[in-house]
Amino acid sequence: MIKINLLARFKQVGVGFLMLVTVFLVSLIGFSQPSLAAVTGSPTIPKGAITLGNLFAPPNGKITIETIQNSNENNGLPYSLLSLSGRGNWASIWANERYRMDFNQSFNGRMYINLGINQADGFAFVMHNDSNETKASTSSKGDPDGQNLGVYGRNASKYIDNVISKDEKYTPEDTAIQNSVAIEFDTYVNGTSGSAQFDVDPSISGKQLEVPHMAYAFPGNLNKSYKPLTVDNKDASDWFYTEWFKTKTRNARLVHEGYRKLNTVVGDNVQDGTWYEFRYNFDKNTHQFSYYLKNPVTNSQTTVVNIPWADLQSELKLAEHDNKAYWGFTVANGASAGETKFVFTQVPVDLGASLSNDVARESDDSVAVEEDAPLADKFLKAGEKGIFKSHFIVNEGEADIHISKWMGYLDPKYIQLTNNDSITNIQVVKNGQTNEPIGGTATVNPTTGEVQVTLSSPILLKVGEELNLHFQAKTHDSITTPVQTTFYSNLIGTEVGSQQANTFSSNPVYYWINKMNEPPVITQLVPDPKESFTDYTDTFGLKYSYEDLDAQINELTYQLLVNEKEVAKGVLEQPKATDISWQDQAPIDLLDPNTLYHLGENQMKLIVTDGSGASDTKISHFTVEGYQGFEELTTDYTWKYARSSLTSERESKARQAEMKIKPRDTRTKNSQTRVTMTMSDITDGQGKVMIPKEEFVFKQAGQEESLGEVQFQVNQSYTYDAANGLLLRLSNQDQPGLWQGTVTWNFIDAP
Incomplete structure (x- = not known):
C-alpha cells in the first residue's frame, strides 16, 4: 500500500435567512371637534424691530415717534414706534433725501403694522417725487377726506363760477401728492352714498369694495386712478355736466389696482389690536416691485402683488430723479379717531451705506445669513465666542462727525451678557489703522441685551473716512436646538458745528447658533x-x-x-x-x-x-x-491484487479508487509554477525493497509516461479514474504481503 497524508480544504456553505413581516392593526377612535380660537396676528411686536435714528425727516401733522424698550417685546431690544390717532388728522412722514429709495439696485423692506381696535380711515405706504419732497401731503383735509389716507386728492371734481374772470375747473388729483405710487391699507367703510365714495365699484354686486383691503394706485394721475360717478353710482364719461343751465361736479371713485381683501385671509379681523407684517421687495434684475401682507403667527399671507416697472418709471418720473424716490407713510382720520401704529424691522434703503453689521467666528469667517435662510454650514456654536462687528463711513454730502458711543443689541437668551466683563476684545479702528487702536469700555444691560461701548475719546470722522468696531461675546453653552437671532447697532455722534447728538441706525444682521456638536x-x-x-x-x-x-x-x-x-x-x-x-x-x-x-x-x-x-x-x-499547496489531493493510493491474477511479465495495474489533484499557487499573479511527483521504493517497512520505484508510471490521454515526464499546472483541477493517472507495474513474481511507499509532490518555479 502506498500512503501519503495531505489535508484537503472545503469551502463553507452559506446560510439563508427568512424575513418575518408583522402587520399591526390600529383602531381609530373619533373625537368631537373643539371650537377654534380667533385667528389674530402677533399680540406683541415680533423680534427684529429697530430704531430709526435720523432716517426720517420731521413728520408733517400729528405722527408721534418714540423709542420703546420693553423686556416683554422685541427680545427686550429698543425700537422706534410710529403712531397716529385723533379725529381730523392728516399726516405724512418721509425718509430724508439721503435715504431715498434707489431703484438702481435691489432692496427689501419689512415693517409691522397694528390697525388698532377702534375705527380709523387707514394709511398708505407711498413712494413719490413730489416737488414738496419731505413736506409732501394731500391738501384735501375735510371730514369726508379721511378716505384719501393723506395721499389722494379731493373727493370730487370742483367748479368755481367766476363772474368776472374765467370759470375754474378742478379734478381730484390736483390736491394729491404728485408723481406718486401709493399702497393703501383702507380700514373704513365709506358706503355708496354721500361725498366719500372712493371705495365704490360699479362692476361688483353691492357696488362697494370689501373693507379692510389693500390696493395700489397713482394718486397724482387722474386718468389711471380716478373715475367720475353718476348719482346712481355708475361710471360717467366726464367730470362735469350741465343741469338746468348750471355746471355740476361729480364724486370720484378710486381705481384699486391689485385689490386684496384682508379679513379671513391673514386674520379673522385685522383690526384686532395685533401686529401684522408688511413686506415689499424690488429686484433690480427683473425690475419687479412686489408686496404682500402676512400674519407672522400663522404665516398666512395675501397673494403677492406686482407693480409694473413701466408704471413705476412713469409715475415716479425716475429718469428725472436719478432713479430715486422719496418713501414713507401717509395717514388720515377724518371723522374717525382710531389709532394706527408702525414699527420697522428692515428699511428699503441701504442704511449700511453709513452703518452696517456683521457676525463672525473667532476665525473671522462671517456667519451672517439672510433672514429666511435655513440652517446650513454657517453658524456660531453653542459656547463659542462670536465677533460682533460694525462698519461706519461718512458719505458724500454729510457733515464731519464726532463719534462718542457705539450701541450694540444682542439677545440675552442666546448670548452671555451677565456683566460688563462679558464683553471682551473691544477694538475701534479708524481708516484701517490697526496699529493705532482706539480704546473703549463696555456697559452691559443683562436684561435688554444692550451693549454700550463708550470710546475713550470722541473720534472725528471726515467725509470718506471710516470706522470699524468690534467686540466679542460668548453664546450660551446650554443651547441644544438651532436658533436664528439678530445683531444690530447704533452710533451716537455730533455733527461738527452742531450741539445736537445724532443717532445713526443700521439694519439687523441675522445669524444662526447651533448646538456644540462633538463629532464621532x-x-x-x-x-x-x-x-x-x-x-x-x-x-x-x-x-x-x-x-x-x-x-x-x-x-x-x-x-x-x-x-x-x-x-x-x-x-x-x-x-x-x-x-x-x-x-x-x-x-x-x-x-x-x-x-x-x-x-x-x-x-x-x-x-x-x-x-x-x-x-x-x-x-x-x-x-x-499568497498560498502554495493543494486545494484537493488524493492522499491514499492502493493496489490490491491476487497473485494468481497477475502474469509473469510486469503490467500496469489500476488503483482501487480515482485520483484527484488541484494544486494552488497565489504567491504571485499569473503564477507559472509547475508541480511534479516522485515516488519512493515500495518496502516492507524494514528497509527491504519489495518493488522498485521505477515500476510506477503515469497514464493520461491513452499514453503511459515515466513520472519524471509528468507536470501539473497550478490553479487547475485534474481528475483520473482508477485506470488512469498513477499506475503500478506488477507481476506474479512479486512477493505477497502488505507493502508501503511514499509519493512526494514538488512545486517548481518556472526558470
Missing part, C-alpha cells in the same frame, strides 16, 4: 486576529472602537469598506463601544475575479457619522500573502 471619533481600527492573512486558508476579520460624547442611542451610523468596496453598513446602537468585531463570510480567495482582496497590502476603512452629518474616518492596512 474612531479610536481603533485593526485587523483581527492577526495583521497578515494567507489566501485560501484564512478568513479576514477586524475590530474597531469608537465614541461620540453627545450622540444619542441609535444616532450614529457606520460604513465599512475593504479596498474601497463596501462590506457593511448600518446603525450603531450605542454612542460608545470597544472591540466591535467584523469577519468576512468566507476565506480569502485571490483566484475569485470578484474578490475584495489582492496580494500584498490591503486597505480597510471605517466611517462613523452622527445625526448632524459630522463624521470621522479611519484607515488601516493589513497584508494578504
Whole structure:
C-alpha cells in the first residue's frame, strides 16, 4: 500500500435567512371637534424691530415717534414706534433725501403694522417725487377726506363760477401728492352714498369694495386712478355736466389696482389690536416691485402683488430723479379717531451705506445669513465666542462727525451678557489703522441685551473716512436646538458745528447658533486576529472602537469598506463601544475575479457619522500573502491484487479508487509554477525493497509516461479514474504481503 497524508480544504456553505413581516392593526377612535380660537396676528411686536435714528425727516401733522424698550417685546431690544390717532388728522412722514429709495439696485423692506381696535380711515405706504419732497401731503383735509389716507386728492371734481374772470375747473388729483405710487391699507367703510365714495365699484354686486383691503394706485394721475360717478353710482364719461343751465361736479371713485381683501385671509379681523407684517421687495434684475401682507403667527399671507416697472418709471418720473424716490407713510382720520401704529424691522434703503453689521467666528469667517435662510454650514456654536462687528463711513454730502458711543443689541437668551466683563476684545479702528487702536469700555444691560461701548475719546470722522468696531461675546453653552437671532447697532455722534447728538441706525444682521456638536471619533481600527492573512486558508476579520460624547442611542451610523468596496453598513446602537468585531463570510480567495482582496497590502476603512452629518474616518492596512499547496489531493493510493491474477511479465495495474489533484499557487499573479511527483521504493517497512520505484508510471490521454515526464499546472483541477493517472507495474513474481511507499509532490518555479 502506498500512503501519503495531505489535508484537503472545503469551502463553507452559506446560510439563508427568512424575513418575518408583522402587520399591526390600529383602531381609530373619533373625537368631537373643539371650537377654534380667533385667528389674530402677533399680540406683541415680533423680534427684529429697530430704531430709526435720523432716517426720517420731521413728520408733517400729528405722527408721534418714540423709542420703546420693553423686556416683554422685541427680545427686550429698543425700537422706534410710529403712531397716529385723533379725529381730523392728516399726516405724512418721509425718509430724508439721503435715504431715498434707489431703484438702481435691489432692496427689501419689512415693517409691522397694528390697525388698532377702534375705527380709523387707514394709511398708505407711498413712494413719490413730489416737488414738496419731505413736506409732501394731500391738501384735501375735510371730514369726508379721511378716505384719501393723506395721499389722494379731493373727493370730487370742483367748479368755481367766476363772474368776472374765467370759470375754474378742478379734478381730484390736483390736491394729491404728485408723481406718486401709493399702497393703501383702507380700514373704513365709506358706503355708496354721500361725498366719500372712493371705495365704490360699479362692476361688483353691492357696488362697494370689501373693507379692510389693500390696493395700489397713482394718486397724482387722474386718468389711471380716478373715475367720475353718476348719482346712481355708475361710471360717467366726464367730470362735469350741465343741469338746468348750471355746471355740476361729480364724486370720484378710486381705481384699486391689485385689490386684496384682508379679513379671513391673514386674520379673522385685522383690526384686532395685533401686529401684522408688511413686506415689499424690488429686484433690480427683473425690475419687479412686489408686496404682500402676512400674519407672522400663522404665516398666512395675501397673494403677492406686482407693480409694473413701466408704471413705476412713469409715475415716479425716475429718469428725472436719478432713479430715486422719496418713501414713507401717509395717514388720515377724518371723522374717525382710531389709532394706527408702525414699527420697522428692515428699511428699503441701504442704511449700511453709513452703518452696517456683521457676525463672525473667532476665525473671522462671517456667519451672517439672510433672514429666511435655513440652517446650513454657517453658524456660531453653542459656547463659542462670536465677533460682533460694525462698519461706519461718512458719505458724500454729510457733515464731519464726532463719534462718542457705539450701541450694540444682542439677545440675552442666546448670548452671555451677565456683566460688563462679558464683553471682551473691544477694538475701534479708524481708516484701517490697526496699529493705532482706539480704546473703549463696555456697559452691559443683562436684561435688554444692550451693549454700550463708550470710546475713550470722541473720534472725528471726515467725509470718506471710516470706522470699524468690534467686540466679542460668548453664546450660551446650554443651547441644544438651532436658533436664528439678530445683531444690530447704533452710533451716537455730533455733527461738527452742531450741539445736537445724532443717532445713526443700521439694519439687523441675522445669524444662526447651533448646538456644540462633538463629532464621532474612531479610536481603533485593526485587523483581527492577526495583521497578515494567507489566501485560501484564512478568513479576514477586524475590530474597531469608537465614541461620540453627545450622540444619542441609535444616532450614529457606520460604513465599512475593504479596498474601497463596501462590506457593511448600518446603525450603531450605542454612542460608545470597544472591540466591535467584523469577519468576512468566507476565506480569502485571490483566484475569485470578484474578490475584495489582492496580494500584498490591503486597505480597510471605517466611517462613523452622527445625526448632524459630522463624521470621522479611519484607515488601516493589513497584508494578504499568497498560498502554495493543494486545494484537493488524493492522499491514499492502493493496489490490491491476487497473485494468481497477475502474469509473469510486469503490467500496469489500476488503483482501487480515482485520483484527484488541484494544486494552488497565489504567491504571485499569473503564477507559472509547475508541480511534479516522485515516488519512493515500495518496502516492507524494514528497509527491504519489495518493488522498485521505477515500476510506477503515469497514464493520461491513452499514453503511459515515466513520472519524471509528468507536470501539473497550478490553479487547475485534474481528475483520473482508477485506470488512469498513477499506475503500478506488477507481476506474479512479486512477493505477497502488505507493502508501503511514499509519493512526494514538488512545486517548481518556472526558470
